[in-house]
Amino acid sequence: MSENRTTDNGRRQFLGGALALGGITVAPGVFLMNVAGAKPAHEAVTSDVRWGLLVDTTKCADGCDACVRACQAENGWGGPDSNEVRSSDDQKAQWIRKVHLRNKQTGSTHSLPLMCQHCEHPPCEDVCPTGASFRRADGIVLVDKHICIGCRYCMMACPYKARSFIHEDLHGQKVNAPRGKGTVESCTLCVHRVDNDREPACVEACAAEGRRALIFGDMKDPGSEISQRLKRLGVRQLRADLGLNPGVHYEGV
């Protein structure tokens, strides 16, 4: 299996590099994303890729929640027709939320979306007794709800309050986002889209609003837009002091 992987990697790196070069020349502001991750459906994901997200808070508008609504529509949680009909507001799922910040010293304000930060060393994975919380080879942190027992220790451990517990029976779930009573869930980075060479719904929605405050891509590909942008001054991770190396980065806050 390991032999297989190395040969595949060689081929894919070549392909990825070639396509990335092509991607840059398409048009300014229009990128061909995920080229390095373009994989046939029967191939497993590898650690040659690490998916990341950059939130440019200077472009994120206060009052805009297009990313939140897109996530809700894509994954079937929350919103006006939430299928959590009995849960209180504090009990309903919150995969992604808009947070408003005000600097206590300067009074400057910022608006940004907060979701699972897809850490390299996720505390949720460490504390999970059954291994249901796990990190995929390409850096996406997920809950395997098939073996989640609903102990909620991951929710205690997460520094970002990124996880939700389902408090009631659900109906009408999306085929791509199975969710059910008694298990924990969080942002999947739209793994079903990423595996099919598409961007997460929030990123797409932000671009459709004409803001492009969310940049998604492979942080291990030096040619990707996200890799280039991460080099800029003022890009940081939330609670970087904890040493978790999140895959989500924030610029301008």
Next chain:
Amino acid sequence: MKYDTFREVEGSKGFWTVFALFAAMVAVGLGAAWYMEHQGHWVTGMNNQIVWGTPHVFAVFLIVAASGALNVASIASVFGRVPYKPLARLSGLLAIALLVGGLAVLVLDLGRPDRLIVAMTYYNFKSIFAWNIFLYTGFMAIVAFYLWTMMDFRMRDYNKAAGMFAFIWRLVLTTGTGSIFGFLVARELYDSALMAPMFITMSFSFGLAIFLLVLLGLYHGTGRPIGDKILMRLKNLLGIFVAAVLYFVVVFHLTNLYAAEHAGAERFALLDGGIYTQLFWWVQVGLGSVVPLVLLFHSGLGRRRSSIVLASILVIIGGLAQMYVIIIGGQAYPLNIFPGMEVTSSFNDGVVAAYSPSLPEVLLGLGGVGIALAAVMLGVRVLRFLPDSLEDAQVDPHHARTETGEAEAQPAG
């Protein structure tokens, strides 16, 4: 000496009435658990910010008390204190029963208790929870063996070793329980290595308080004699443990107070945290620590049995309050994701989260207490856990030596 005259208690009408009461608590608790699982956790006070609620307060309290309840046996076999030896069997039984009660509550509050088999077959060995699964099941097995060495004459040679092993195991176990919270770096009111030793002293204190109440309840209820000598020893020990818990609480808060980054969290805990501050000062510190210390060590009051009973009850109430403050207060205080910023959002960022216990949660917690106490009653009914008499002459080795001169023949362990 008549240490070996252990006897099952009689199944009197009163005995079975009390047992029925505990059994009813168990039934109600199971019903509450079924209701919560059937409906989903929306019927509880828990939410996505306060994810562990009242059931966890009871469960962790019972588990911590379980390891502490074993102390009396440990003092007898590990530290060779002969007067405690007649109490060792009850100590082991109570330890197992409390642990079973606590674990039952923990398991029944899972989102998917039907997947218990998953918890037993999939392990993430980096998880403190997973370690605890082994620590808890191991504890039950070891204490069961320890009891065997006490109750079966042929096994007495293993008693000392089993006692030592059980004592070390229980220290590791409570370290594991405390570390469930101590290792959570993201939450300011948890993240502390002090949690482990603090939980160990808490176990000493809560476990002994429950042991004293169960002991007195059983002896008074069955009309067996119990002398003051052993009670005075136990109550002095309880006082020392209560003071030790208080010491760790003071050090914990002092450490946090000194760090500017924790000023907000400490302000919340000690000054303006509403119910959590009230519970901390009035119930945990006042009723649960200071009043019992006075009751136990006052020259006049301290000699009365009623004082010992009252002090034990207060230690238990204070302990539950302490668990509530640690577990729920620690979650209610907002996470500090953006230091130096004022935060608002649709999901309680920057706000103290609200939680009020619901009836099913409380009933499930009390069901765990019922399981523990009903199990103890069944145990003492069917097996020889309790000495016929705990009169001073039976307990005090000096007394015994002067009367019969047999004390030396009794092995210490």
Next chain:
Amino acid sequence: MARFPALIRRAAALAAVLALLPAPVLADAPRPEIPRGKGDKCVEPTEVMRRDHMKFILRHRDETMHRGIRTKKYSLAECINCHVPKAEDPARQVHVSSPKHFCSSCHTYAAVTVDCFECHSDVPQETGVAKEDLVVPVHGSAPALDLEQEAARMAQAGGGAE
């Protein structure tokens, strides 16, 4: 005490007789009406699927969940797409709560609880996946081949037992 061995012997004899009886003799109850799926045949022969569908689904589940393998063969979503007809009127859509649903038709009969649809969709939905992966390429990676081999092995075992 002496009666125990006799009792056990008798129970064992009864169990042996029951085991030797052909299934229809015991199953006097009406057999389930299993709705037909779309297309000519399933991804494996019917006898194999009847016995081992959960093995395929479980295996595929873990491959998809943990390794991002998203082939359509053995995917639960594709089972539903094929076996559960999509109703034009949502009010008349057959759900797993109905005995007419493909999965419940048999599972109710066999009294085996299905724990899939607490979370997964029990009706066809657009997956948004354009790829046609029902046929796994011969040069596919190891796990895909494993599934193929497993299917062949199961087909043999299943055929032998029938």
